[in-house]
Amino acid sequence: xxxxxxxxxxxxxxxxxxxxxxxxxxxxxxxxxxxxxxxxxxxxxxxxxxxxxxxxxxxxxxxxxxxxxxxxxxxxxxxxxxxxxxxxxxxxxxxxxxxxxxxxxxxxxxxxxxxxxxxxxxxxxxxxxxxxxxxxxxxxxxxxxxxxxxxxxxxxxxxxxxxxxxxxxxxxxxxxxxxxxxxxxxxxxxxxxxxxxxxxxxxxxxxxxxxxxxxxxxxxxxxxxxxxxxxxxxxxxxxxxxxxxxxxxxxxxxxxxxxxxxxxxxxxxxxxxxxxxxxxxxxxxxxxxxxxxxxxxxxxxxxxxxxxxxxxxxxxxxxxxxxxxxxxxxxxxxxxxxxxxxxxxxxxxxxxxxxxxxxxxxxxxxxxxxxxxxxxxxxxxxxxxxxxxxxxxxxxxxxxxxxxxxxxxxxxxxxxxxxxxxxxxxxxxxxxxxxxxxxxxxxxxx
Amino acid sequence: xxxxxxxxxxxxxxxxxxxxxxxxxxxxxxxxxxxxxxxxxxxxxxxxxxxxxxxxxxxxxxxxxxxxxxxxxxxxxxxxxxxxxxxxxxxxxxxxxxxxxxxxxxxxxxxxxxxxxxxxxxxxxxxxxxxxxxxxxxxxxxxxxxxxxxxxxxxxxxxxxxxxxxxxxxxxxxxxxxxxxxxxxxxxxxxxxxxxxxxxxxxxxxxxxxxxxxxxxxxxxxxxxxxxxxxxxxxxxxxxxxxxxxxxxxxxxxxxxxxxxxxxxxxxxxxxxxxxxxxxxxxxxxxxxxxx
Numbered sequence: 001x002x003x004x005x006x007x008x009x010x011x012x013x014x015x016x017x018x019x020x021x022x023x024x025x026x027x028x029x030x031x032x033x034x035x036x037x038x039x040x041x042x043x044x045x046x047x048x049x050x051x052x053x054x055x056x057x058x059x060x061x062x063x064x065x066x067x068x069x070x071x072x073x074x075x076x077x078x079x080x081x082x083x084x085x086x087x088x089x090x091x092x093x094x095x096x097x098x099x100x101x102x103x104x105x106x107x108x109x110x111x112x113x114x115x116x117x118x119x120x121x122x123x124x125x126x127x128x129x130x131x132x133x134x135x136x137x138x139x140x141x142x143x144x145x146x147x148x149x150x151x152x153x154x155x156x157x158x159x160x161x162x163x164x165x166x167x168x169x170x171x172x173x174x175x176x177x178x179x180x181x182x183x184x185x186x187x188x189x190x191x192x193x194x195x196x197x198x199x200x201x202x203x204x205x206x207x208x209x210x211x212x213x214x215x216x217x218x219x220x221x222x223x224x225x226x227x228x229x230x231x232x233x234x235x236x237x238x239x240x241x242x243x244x245x246x247x248x249x250x251x252x253x254x255x256x257x258x259x260x261x262x263x264x265x266x267x268x269x270x271x272x273x274x275x276x277x278x279x280x281x282x283x284x285x286x287x288x289x290x291x292x293x294x295x296x297x298x299x300x301x302x303x304x305x306x307x308x309x310x311x312x313x314x315x316x317x318x319x320x321x322x323x324x325x326x327x328x329x330x331x332x333x334x335x336x337x338x339x340x341x342x343x344x345x346x347x348x349x350x351x352x353x354x355x356x357x358x359x360x361x362x363x364x365x366x367x368x369x370x371x372x373x374x375x376x377x378x379x380x381x382x383x384x385x386x387x388x389x390x391x392x393x394x395x396x397x398x399x400x401x402x403x404x405x406x407x408x409x410x411x412x413x414x415x416x417x418x419x420x421x422x423x424x425x426x427x428x429x430x431x432x433x434x435x436x437x438x439x440x441x442x443x444x445x446x
Numbered sequence: 447x448x449x450x451x452x453x454x455x456x457x458x459x460x461x462x463x464x465x466x467x468x469x470x471x472x473x474x475x476x477x478x479x480x481x482x483x484x485x486x487x488x489x490x491x492x493x494x495x496x497x498x499x500x501x502x503x504x505x506x507x508x509x510x511x512x513x514x515x516x517x518x519x520x521x522x523x524x525x526x527x528x529x530x531x532x533x534x535x536x537x538x539x540x541x542x543x544x545x546x547x548x549x550x551x552x553x554x555x556x557x558x559x560x561x562x563x564x565x566x567x568x569x570x571x572x573x574x575x576x577x578x579x580x581x582x583x584x585x586x587x588x589x590x591x592x593x594x595x596x597x598x599x600x601x602x603x604x605x606x607x608x609x610x611x612x613x614x615x616x617x618x619x620x621x622x623x624x625x626x627x628x629x630x631x632x633x634x635x636x637x638x639x640x641x642x643x644x645x646x647x648x649x650x651x652x653x654x655x656x657x658x659x660x661x662x663x664x665x666x667x668x669x670x671x672x673x674x675x676x677x678x679x680x681x682x683x684x685x686x687x688x689x690x691x692x693x694x695x696x697x698x699x700x701x702x703x704x705x706x707x708x709x710x711x712x713x714x715x716x717x718x719x720x721x722x723x724x725x726x727x728x729x730x731x732x733x734x735x736x737x738x
Contacts (some may be wrong), residue, residue, distance in 0.1 A: 002576075086681070087702060087703055089701060090703065094701075094702055116707070121705070164689070207592070207683055208684075209684050209686075258594065260590055260591075260592070261592065261684060263684075264575070265573060265575040265576045265589065265591075266574070266575040266590050266591065267574070268575075269575050349711075402685075404685065405685045407690060408684060408685035408686045408689075408691070409685055409686065409687075409689045412592065412686045413592070413596055413597050413686060413687065415571040415592075416590070416592040416593050416596060417596060418684075423649060434506040434507075436505075438505060438506065438507075438704070439703075439704065440704075
């Protein structure tokens with residue numbers, strides 16, 4: 001080879017290396033400006049098309065509105081709904097803030113914590129400063145819009161509540177002559193009985209990212225006490241945490257709690273027809289039993305979440321429940337607000353079509369009577385669900401970091417390796433503290 | 447015409463390279479310079495020295511991510527060198543042309559799939575509930591996806607995925623390089639009594655050295671930037687495995703979750719420096735640019 005060609009190769013190689021490595025640099029061009037949003041200043045209202053971002057489940061809502069209001073020009077975009085901590089919305093808004101264009105007018109998110117970043121990013125328009133009448137806002141279930149309220153200003157609207165209840169297969173329970181457990185002690189006893197008498201059957205699942213929200217939230221475990229906009233108190237090793245963790249450990253060990261996610265292919269294939277009971281959120285009924293597992297009508301029933309005996313203040317957990325956000329950058333706030341109001345409050349969608357328990361109380365009444373009249377459930381589900389809606393333990397908050405992601409990365413691998421949750425509670429605490437601090441939280445550990 | 451050619455030899459080559467240079471500047475050099483600028487400034491564009499670098503290094507995920515990437519690189523580079531060279535040598539010994547041709551094609555196929563798509567294939571392969579190779583996974587004692595993606599398995603899994611998606615192209619390149627070795631040399635070795643093993647060890651591998659170094663440099667740069675595999679695994683396992691695994695993911699988190707482009711850029715610049723230094727070491731130690 002001649003030296004000349006060698007030199008050419010140097011350039012090529014160096015160029016290749018720079019090009020390959022330069023891809024990283026492209027990742028570094030996101031982010032955005034911060035803006036405290038004191039006093040809302042709409043952009044010039046030029047009207048025109050509104051862009052709506054929804055997840056696949058809420059696509060039906062946007063399409064229904066478009067059908068009923070053909071004169072409104074809508075651009076409906078389907079995205080992942082920010083599920084499972086994907087942070088898609090935050091990522092995109094960061095980029096739009098940089099390019100100063102492209103924001104959607106209305107967004108559905110499957111997360112309740114969007115305000116923790118979206119308010120600072122200047123993305124959300126306030127909703128209770130004349131945009132939506134207070135009389136309408138009063139129609140939401142008590143506390144439903146708490147995750148949307150930042151310093152007294154409402155920055156999003158809750159789509160659905162996800163209070164937890166005890167779902168069970170009434171037909172099977174009756175056949176085996178078991179009683180619905182009212183306390184966690186009874187729940188555990190029944191779990192041990194099932195393990196002995198009907199091995200292979202489940203009394204619940206502990207393999208999901210939202211497992212802590214079903215059990216530890218309901219059990220008043222102080223792992224996620226958001227005490228201020230950037231303040232958190234964590235104590236994962238208190239008695240409320242350890243006794244629920246011990247219960248889970250026991251039932252995981254005798255295989256009556258599954259370690260596979262209820263949405264995994266493993267669960268669908270091997271465990272879906274082995275469910276005796278399953279504590280879980282309101283949306284388990286429609287989304288899980290009816291749509292995913294295709295459990296036939298007339299088997300599934302609902303009971304209140306078990307409580308610890310002697311505890312006179314019943315508490316339940318909560319798993320998600322989406323929110324709707326209105327963009328502060330919208331050039332057609334009128335059309336955007338109209339859609340937002342309709343999609344969160346209307347009986348046509350929330351009462352009759354929506355899969356989850358509506359956060360808007362009047363729509364919830366319609367939704368419950370529709371569910372009951374469908375004949376799918378074996379008992380009246382309205383009572384337990386309505387009661388649970390007011391019993392969500394307020395000591396568990398919505399921070400900027402994802403508790404679900406922390407649990408998944410910290411506890412689930414240990415569970416798969418056969419470790420006990422009780423033994424991992426200190427690791428969990430450490431992880432929560434680390435993530436909270438890296439998100440700028442003041443953390444106090446008790 | 448002739449005098450022009452003398453004045454500027456190889457003008458066609460320059461024309462070809464020009465198009466590449468434009469793209470290189472637009473998508474390689476400028477973003478890199480932009481990243482370097484970000485890495486040494488804060489959100490208000492003030493020069494902050496190494497503050498972003500210390501901020502990145504003091505993050506609780508940083509050391510773990512460095513360890514993860516280092517371990518992955520060991521597995522990935524070792525697997526790449528051993529198996530690519532080994533398979534290329536074996537392939538070169540296959541004398542039946544149709545067999546050799548179809549093998550080369552087979553090796554190359556996975557590389558023809560887009561990166562993310564081939565990772566998706568693996569996510570199915572690794573789930574015992576749906577994998578066509580589930581009997582194999584069960585034979586190893588893995589009954590659920592969660593057990594397969596246990597933290598200790600990740601370097602091996604990422605190596606498997608990366609090898610499957612990326613090694614085929616290199617095997618074909620090595621095969622081409624082997625074809626470049628003069629048959630006279632091989633013939634002479636054979637006459638001197640060298641077997642297949644000795645020919646490979648004494649003749650072929652030494653002559654492949656530059657190609658191997660070239661492969662290692664690019665694979666090292668690519669490997670330090672591990673991103674797609676852990677990121678997709680995070681989504682597939684609903685966050686159980688792969689979150690905050692690599693430095694690039696950490697950079698992505700800084701940029702988009704913490705809205706901190708500057709610290710994200712600092713991590714990127716560190717990766718750039720590491721890649722360039724490694725390339726420099728390999729080039730210097732191997733005599734890469736020495737004339738043959």
